[in-house]
Amino acid sequence: MKRFLVLTVGLLLLSLGSWIGWKTISRAQNRRLVLTGSSTIAPLAVEIGRRFEALHPGLRVDVQTGGSSRGIADARRGIADIGMASRRLKTSEKELLVHTIARDGICMVLHAGNPVSSLSDSQIVGIYTGKIQNWKEVGGKDAAIFVLNKAEGRGTLEVFLKFFGLENPSIHADAIVGDNEQGIKTIAGNPNAIGYLSIGTAEYDQKHGVPIKLLPSHAVQASTETLAAGTFPISRPLNLVTKGVPSGIAKTFIEFCQAKDVHDLIKAHYFVPATR
Amino acid sequence: MTSLRPTTSSPPRADVFLVFALRALAVVASGIVLLILVFLLLESAPALEGIGLTRFFSDASWHPLSDRFNMMPMVFASLAITFGAILAAIPLGIGSALFCRYYAPPKLASLYRALLQLLAGIPSVVYGFWALVVLVPVLFPSLLAGIVILSLMILPTVALIADASLAQIPLEYSHGSAALGLGRWSMIRGVLLPSARRGLVTAILLGLARAIGETMAVLMVCGNVVQFPKSLTDPVRTLTANIALEMSYAGDLHRSALFVSGLLLMGLVVLLVAIAEGLSRGKIYA
Amino acid sequence: MPEPSSIQKSAIRKRGQVGERLATLCVWAVALLVSLVFFWILIDLFLGGVRHLSLSFLFEAPRDAGRAGGIAPILVASLEIVAVCMLVALPIGIGTAVWLAEYAGDRNRLGRLVRRSLDVLASVPSIVFGLFGSAFFCLQLGLGFSILAGGLTLACMVLPIFIRTAEEGFRAVPQAYRLGAASLGISRTSTLFRILIPSALPALSAGFVLGVGRALAETAALIFTSGYVSRMPESLLDSGRAMSVHIYDLAMNVPGGNDNAFATALVLLLLLLLINASFAWISQHHLSHGASQS
Numbered sequence: 001m002k003r004f005l006v007l008t009v010g011l012l013l014l015s016l017g018s019w020i021g022w023k024t025i026s027r028a029q030n031r032r033l034v035l036t037g038s039s040t041i042a043p044l045a046v047e048i049g050r051r052f053e054a055l056h057p058g059l060r061v062d063v064q065t066g067g068s069s070r071g072i073a074d075a076r077r078g079i080a081d082i083g084m085a086s087r088r089l090k091t092s093e094k095e096l097l098v099h100t101i102a103r104d105g106i107c108m109v110l111h112a113g114n115p116v117s118s119l120s121d122s123q124i125v126g127i128y129t130g131k132i133q134n135w136k137e138v139g140g141k142d143a144a145i146f147v148l149n150k151a152e153g154r155g156t157l158e159v160f161l162k163f164f165g166l167e168n169p170s171i172h173a174d175a176i177v178g179d180n181e182q183g184i185k186t187i188a189g190n191p192n193a194i195g196y197l198s199i200g201t202a203e204y205d206q207k208h209g210v211p212i213k214l215l216p217s218h219a220v221q222a223s224t225e226t227l228a229a230g231t232f233p234i235s236r237p238l239n240l241v242t243k244g245v246p247s248g249i250a251k252t253f254i255e256f257c258q259a260k261d262v263h264d265l266i267k268a269h270y271f272v273p274a275t276r
Numbered sequence: 277m278t279s280l281r282p283t284t285s286s287p288p289r290a291d292v293f294l295v296f297a298l299r300a301l302a303v304v305a306s307g308i309v310l311l312i313l314v315f316l317l318l319e320s321a322p323a324l325e326g327i328g329l330t331r332f333f334s335d336a337s338w339h340p341l342s343d344r345f346n347m348m349p350m351v352f353a354s355l356a357i358t359f360g361a362i363l364a365a366i367p368l369g370i371g372s373a374l375f376c377r378y379y380a381p382p383k384l385a386s387l388y389r390a391l392l393q394l395l396a397g398i399p400s401v402v403y404g405f406w407a408l409v410v411l412v413p414v415l416f417p418s419l420l421a422g423i424v425i426l427s428l429m430i431l432p433t434v435a436l437i438a439d440a441s442l443a444q445i446p447l448e449y450s451h452g453s454a455a456l457g458l459g460r461w462s463m464i465r466g467v468l469l470p471s472a473r474r475g476l477v478t479a480i481l482l483g484l485a486r487a488i489g490e491t492m493a494v495l496m497v498c499g500n501v502v503q504f505p506k507s508l509t510d511p512v513r514t515l516t517a518n519i520a521l522e523m524s525y526a527g528d529l530h531r532s533a534l535f536v537s538g539l540l541l542m543g544l545v546v547l548l549v550a551i552a553e554g555l556s557r558g559k560i561y562a
Numbered sequence: 563m564p565e566p567s568s569i570q571k572s573a574i575r576k577r578g579q580v581g582e583r584l585a586t587l588c589v590w591a592v593a594l595l596v597s598l599v600f601f602w603i604l605i606d607l608f609l610g611g612v613r614h615l616s617l618s619f620l621f622e623a624p625r626d627a628g629r630a631g632g633i634a635p636i637l638v639a640s641l642e643i644v645a646v647c648m649l650v651a652l653p654i655g656i657g658t659a660v661w662l663a664e665y666a667g668d669r670n671r672l673g674r675l676v677r678r679s680l681d682v683l684a685s686v687p688s689i690v691f692g693l694f695g696s697a698f699f700c701l702q703l704g705l706g707f708s709i710l711a712g713g714l715t716l717a718c719m720v721l722p723i724f725i726r727t728a729e730e731g732f733r734a735v736p737q738a739y740r741l742g743a744a745s746l747g748i749s750r751t752s753t754l755f756r757i758l759i760p761s762a763l764p765a766l767s768a769g770f771v772l773g774v775g776r777a778l779a780e781t782a783a784l785i786f787t788s789g790y791v792s793r794m795p796e797s798l799l800d801s802g803r804a805m806s807v808h809i810y811d812l813a814m815n816v817p818g819g820n821d822n823a824f825a826t827a828l829v830l831l832l833l834l835l836l837i838n839a840s841f842a843w844i845s846q847h848h849l850s851h852g853a854s855q856s
Binding site: 178179209 | 627701706707789790791796800801814815816817818819
């Protein structure tokens, strides 16, 4: 009986102790910076975070993907220190502070084997609203168009809708994808697919041998060069957002993200560093 | 069981403590379900208040950011995939059980059973991945692809439970019918299947419950377009896939609406299992 | 020589025989079809994975979003999640099982309530556990995306399965053991720790193995609780990517990620196979010797 009591109490204390221990250790030794939001920014933030951690030992930068709206909501509710949003803020979100770190564009993406080499804005609207259903109607081969749309809450979707003056409910899609990479993977696996994606992500994957093709918009080539020159029509800021003026490590991190030291990382992800 | 009930002498103090501690643990374990329910309700309260129950049925479509919250296409898709999958899994699953019990030589039967057990343990994400690589290039992301992979996934469950319920039929039944000179199939059809009916229905209902709650494979192969499918080759989004796809991207009412769909899902599954339990009047889990 | 009346009989028998043959054919065809499809899946996974599987795959960190490198941090995170899950589920599960088997008779109202709610818990879809875990462990308890939150969520999921198996094990302990202990004046506490738990050990380990298998296979409940971070976890409060989540991410979100997804799937399957085999071993070598079957 005694042994049982000792055992139980011991176990309880042990678990309680280790629990508190973990909590304090992880709080004290590793101060953490939590970023959530846009899947477009996330890969870049991970790389910047790594470099930041190397400069600041004992500090961890945790990046969780979740879409722009989520990043904004998390920053607002204080779940994340910094939210990531790959679009401009809406008026209802203006109480948050915006720190632009880079610019990105959105372009239409096809499979590399698709003979269609450009689409006008009205053709794109036609395809997405279901008025154009076959590639031969826009000069391609005789095959049904496989339309990819993004799931609700993604910044890319909102920028796309805004640029083409579309309402999401009027879009007829054949598949809904979450992240940019999922879109690219789907297009790379389907010669008749069309989707819209972050130029950065698409260019990165294209240069790494993924069989996709970026379409020009308004006769401007979709690339980071035209984006940097400011000529590509569909562009958006990549923002970090904070609730109130950032302080402490959040402030240091944001300044680091906007500094020249990370321009190589931004370019490596095929984004354009923000000009200040 | 009444084995350790108090006798005449008063129990030692440690024993009182023990019983108290054990009961406390049991209450904790059973409280989890309540906790889940409470949190689902808490989180879905803003949507139930702000949107109202009826709009989940009557809105024009599911576009939470455009303030449209109709879940019916997803409920329909969930049900369509589930019933499609169970329709395919019933003959295959019960056939497999019959094979194990009455047709295969004992060695082969135990091998086959081991295969089924192995398959029942394969993670759904692995099934989904395989389907993504093998089925989707042929069938495209569609209702059909979802039905095919889901029927494969619930087949082992159905087969194993059916097999177990066949095993419980008293031997006299088969001996009796063998003595009457009945052939194997007439025996199965006339005697064995009817007497195992309850167990078979349980197998099917549990297969249904598993299918309706399945997330990853369906998310990976169904295309996730919210719509009432017009044909088997149309893409659809199920309730489960909807949560997985939008949850981490959702805020405010949208997020709350996803909890409502979680609540709905839980209700559906619990109903199915309650029916299964009522029918089998016994333990149905491992 | 057939008698006139038996002509009819033999016709019936003949028709019966055709039915019999057809049924036999169908059943064998079903078994063959099912085996073929599943061997197709298994062979696909094996061939797809084995090419990229090596020791370094197990000991390296993933690079280039998982296209290259290995799965070391993911393995570690998975094991930590499962460890948290089982560490929490075991004591609660054993306690509940003992109480249900030894103290809560079939007529005990609380006992029936507990059983009923465990049945409901067992049927809750895993994605709903994910929702709950994210609302309760991550937000309410402030654990955030962490291995701890994921493990606790899985513990809730695994509990009913483990309790079922354990309860059966305790019920199968021969009554004579308890009576003997009682007549020797051994306290119930000692009876529990010295007699009941040791005799139910095979069933407990079977339940344990079952729970580990279930926890390792889970994906949907982990996406919102333990998260996507693929770095080596440093504490239980770090986010950690489980193997199943890694497979999902590689399959869906990484162009060119299929190879490593195959390899990860194969590692996961081998782990599960190992667990299954030990389960089979336990039930063959221990459960059959007098105790029970799960």
